[in-house]
Amino acid sequence: MEQKLIVDGKRIDGRTFDQLRPMEARAGILKNADGSGYFRLGRTIAIAGIFGPRQVHPRHMEEAEAAILKCRYNMASFSTTERNRPGPSRRSKEISKVIREALMPVLFLEEFPKSAIDLHVEILQADASTRCAGINAASIALADAGIPMRDLIASCSVGVVEGQIMLDIAGKEDTEGDVDLPIAYYPKRDLITLLQMDGMVTREQLKQLLELAKKGAMQVYEAQRQALRSKYLEE
Amino acid sequence: MEQKLIVDGKRIDGRTFDQLRPMEARAGILKNADGSGYFRLGRTIAIAGIFGPRQVHPRHMEEAEAAILKCRYNMASFSTTERNRPGPSRRSKEISKVIREALMPVLFLEEFPKSAIDLHVEILQADASTRCAGINAASIALADAGIPMRDLIASCSVGVVEGQIMLDIAGKEDTEGDVDLPIAYYPKRDLITLLQMDGMVTREQLKQLLELAKKGAMQVYEAQRQALRSKYLEE
């Protein structure tokens, strides 16, 4: 295999194999939302906003014993190289579902019966790992909204590029790589709450990928906590 | 007229003019549905499933004095020579309506006020007379669900091909024939509950077509009753 994405043991953007792109995390960036978060990972930018817990619309979706978490993941039309047509796609509906399921384990939904928590994740710029950035922004937004949480969920992806396992693939690594594996991680319980994979790996590789992903997620976690701390200190 | 669809007084598939294609009827083929039926007429295959009587969704469609029968006729994407795009079409909506109206006369809907009977008809393979096969499967499914009925509705079609009246047109007879006339028949009251026609006929021909269709429907009726009998004997 001709090595184009790895040169002298470094990646095209100069990172080492276990290095995340530069991160930026912020809490409370919006005025109207009950809670909001911003998460940037290299050129991938996500914002998240929360309304709720509040009444469910339409009413028949209401659940007697717990709040429902509604999630809408959306990519801005200008976020991608080729314009992304507005409105939900099959892809965005699947991602909305896995984001919701990744976050639910840390929420005390049973404390808010008959209500809804509305989460909107907007991807302002997309350069791989948009669902991860979205989950990271959403975790911050949930905490910023004062919704009781057991922990923050932290997310990042790992991949295999030219046979090499690496953290947080981006740019050409994403379009030309062999494996893409995003996870979401619940640190206090050491559980993986989102797991998807495209591409072929052995059982052994899978384990290595997951271990690496966990390390990346812990760095994200630290950035999320820092963002929330900064906001409370400001106040 | 060059005779291609009739050779030596026989039809292209060897049938006589008043002969139905081989039929196969079965009851109770699904586990979850409250009632289900299967009906095959040559290569045309329909299944039907019933849920109900049960609560109406959305509630504002509920009727105070009788159950509503909701019907959805759908062709599987793989059922036709050229792939059928998923989702309702104008054709499928019209057929859903005429199927519903064909079946209503035998149901005691007034016994189940404020409730709905949901009927789904799925065409697995389509070779003419799909609405007829669907009605036949639906009748079996309604009986299988234990819904009180005055009678079974039996359905088949007749047509005119190369000037000749014939029963149950199929294959090239359908695409190249002159007249297609499906009926649904309510034997105990001797009433036609579905009647549609495309193509030009005289008043006299219409009468002959209807008489022939009735004879075909009575054979269908026998097959439906046999299917229900077999199922109850098994139990």
Add this chain to the structure above:
Amino acid sequence: MEQKLIVDGKRIDGRTFDQLRPMEARAGILKNADGSGYFRLGRTIAIAGIFGPRQVHPRHMEEAEAAILKCRYNMASFSTTERNRPGPSRRSKEISKVIREALMPVLFLEEFPKSAIDLHVEILQADASTRCAGINAASIALADAGIPMRDLIASCSVGVVEGQIMLDIAGKEDTEGDVDLPIAYYPKRDLITLLQMDGMVTREQLKQLLELAKKGAMQVYEAQRQALRSKYLEE
């Protein structure tokens, strides 16, 4: 500028600059609607029908303290030079909104809490100023329905064609003109309740345009009142 739309101080259809096209106004043209109106301005033909005040569907749109006015503006498929595809467009949704807002000031909506007034405006033929003709028909329909009103709303448009300010542009004046400015006018309070403009004008021109539009609207107003009077005299 080569003058093609103005010849010898006259417009292509022979009108003077401050002249409306021939109008025809009628009330009570439909049997089922609670109120109805017809308004023709040259080749532009609009009809409007009212149902209500009546229960709101869906219920959650209901307002505790006033009736809601629902408005749907639609162009018949055959109304335009190139066939207009059925169903709402972005254009028709915007026009529905501005028509509704133009009419609301004269209605005593607070007298009918929790109810809806449904207004449907259908453009049967479109030759410029369709929203104006629609508002004029709608005013007549509201009055015909016996809905209490402070006044009738009268609407017409003005424009600039080849540098000349003129009333009620139509035909080629519409497609080749420079400015199009429709207004709706509430005569008793001397207020403009619809105002839109496309094209470049100075502040001074804007004032002149509005003054001319008001004059046109007053002629419309007279035709509307005449239509209602004729209907009551007939009865």
Add this chain to the structure above:
Amino acid sequence: MISIDPEVIKELTTKGIRVDHRAFDEYRKIKIETGIIEKAEGSARVEIGGTKVIAGVKMEIGEPFADRPDDGVLITNAEFLALAYHEFEEGPPRENSIELARVVDRGIRESKAIDLKKLCIENGKKVWMVFVDIDILDHDGNLIDAAALAAIAALLNTKFPKLDIIEEDGEKRYVIDYEQKTDPLPVTQKPIGVTAAKISGKILFDPNIAEESAVEGKISMGITDNMIASIQKSEPGGFSIEEIDHIAEIAMKKASEIRAMLG
């Protein structure tokens, strides 16, 4: 709107009386006006009693269906305007308007009223598309017959717009001048819709809206040249073969009478 109890209609019908005192095979007053929408290639306004519909015909150039490369395309659509009836609501076209449009479409198509071959411009590539759009303005019963009559009246009123075919760099451009009308559309048959209703076991024609609330079933036939070109039964409730034959007999007569009004 004052509505009449369906039970009253059924009782009256049993006694042989219609609510508006018509004979069982009698139509309400029919009015046909054509050419009312100048911007359409053809148009007609039809009233049957209180039912009012407008049909407009628009023509465009399009591609033929792959299996009929030299046939023009006919597309029929019906809109139940929300102002026509207190129960109509907006939204995607529903069962009733779809059925109405499809029944009218089949009436025209199966009777071969239009010679689709004459709508071919370039075999397999360009054909005329004929759109028949029907607006229901006021619903007082028997929409199918009114819509079918408006459709055929509008088609008979239709003239082709002027078509210029311009060749440029070996490519053809098709330019339509809608302001200029040329030859009439080749309409070779005049199919007429005739609808019967069964109430309390009796068969009557041209049901009004009060009668429609009481029907067991309806049968609409498209009649051409003493032939039946299309049939649609609607509403729950069945018919015997004798009843259907009776409907066919009367339908032939009524169709001739109504066809004569088309001039």
Add this chain to the structure above:
Amino acid sequence: MISIDPEVIKELTTKGIRVDHRAFDEYRKIKIETGIIEKAEGSARVEIGGTKVIAGVKMEIGEPFADRPDDGVLITNAEFLALAYHEFEEGPPRENSIELARVVDRGIRESKAIDLKKLCIENGKKVWMVFVDIDILDHDGNLIDAAALAAIAALLNTKFPKLDIIEEDGEKRYVIDYEQKTDPLPVTQKPIGVTAAKISGKILFDPNIAEESAVEGKISMGITDNMIASIQKSEPGGFSIEEIDHIAEIAMKKASEIRAMLG
């Protein structure tokens, strides 16, 4: 969210006081940042007080409209994100977002801000399509002015992506390299949206969200070069000609001030 009773706003306005103590013709603080989305051909983030919007410009190659064969195509779209306001909900674009997008679009189009002729690649066949997409992130009132400002700022920030035209077998292929930006978009005017609101009979500018809950009516003008290029009245409630003229006068001044911020 703490909301203020519209009645309080009306009372204050009568007394000549705005809830945030601005003068009647005073705008809130305006912030403009451009080039924030590298993947877009142009982008801008605008804040007016607490209102935050982002506009991104993407360009594609498409076909011109038949009646304007040598004009590029401008398409403006606005999305009211559900996170921007507690009452926004998802679903098909609704009245308000459609009106917003159409008003911003007309502001650009009618002022001839972009020379559409310069977007023509091959007459009648291929032109640039310019998509202006506006995300509403936070709604604190006066969305039209914020969206219009973000749109023009993003357009001024826009550069064409690199276009290669490859001829193969007599057919042309158009290949865009979005990573390489070339010449700036030909923006020749800087239309500015200025919105006035009428509350308790008084005219004030740049209404915040609390004031919007109390308005009788609003008028937005698109101002270019001391000309009015577009107007939209919204909300029920009417205006006298004198009021409209007063709005036009102030709008000219405000537009100059805001335009200066575009650099």
Add this chain to the structure above:
Amino acid sequence: MISIDPEVIKELTTKGIRVDHRAFDEYRKIKIETGIIEKAEGSARVEIGGTKVIAGVKMEIGEPFADRPDDGVLITNAEFLALAYHEFEEGPPRENSIELARVVDRGIRESKAIDLKKLCIENGKKVWMVFVDIDILDHDGNLIDAAALAAIAALLNTKFPKLDIIEEDGEKRYVIDYEQKTDPLPVTQKPIGVTAAKISGKILFDPNIAEESAVEGKISMGITDNMIASIQKSEPGGFSIEEIDHIAEIAMKKASEIRAMLG
């Protein structure tokens, strides 16, 4: 339908018992039948316990994606029929059916089960489009594995329809004769979906519908040739790396057993 309380399932699972007395890594009975829809290019009916699905493959000619000019196109779609489960309702495809279709699609695509290059007819212009449509007839749990198995069984059963390319006036026409089947589709891998569920902290395989009501989370793996080609976790609830590794281990074994049934 009798439904079992999820709490009962959880308790039983804690005790090491499954409601239908299977071992934790035991599948229900699997039935595969192919060629059941003659009109489809390939078809299969699969039962896993009470779950029944049918997959049909239809082929058409279309254009390749711009970024893969010599690859055929694979499109997978799943329909949850309203007759399959008391809670399914009609309407636009929802989350669950979209996820199901996308997971099955990725299992086929990522394992490179079909050699898409061999579906190219004319580079950059015409390719075969392969539609895999899955009808869910009866939902008794573990739809992903049943759907994935039906999909690959139907693909293995698929034969190209006859294609004639006719040149006329320098233009090519592509005519498909669906009645004649020719070569088999080039299927080079047999990916198998294996789904595990976590209940009360235990991992079990092939959950039935009662068990699905009690799951904390599920993981589905697409297994090919002793490699994992795709993974999807669903439902709230998390897994440790050890649990995931355990699932991978068992999935390899189960996949081999199930693959053997494809013949």
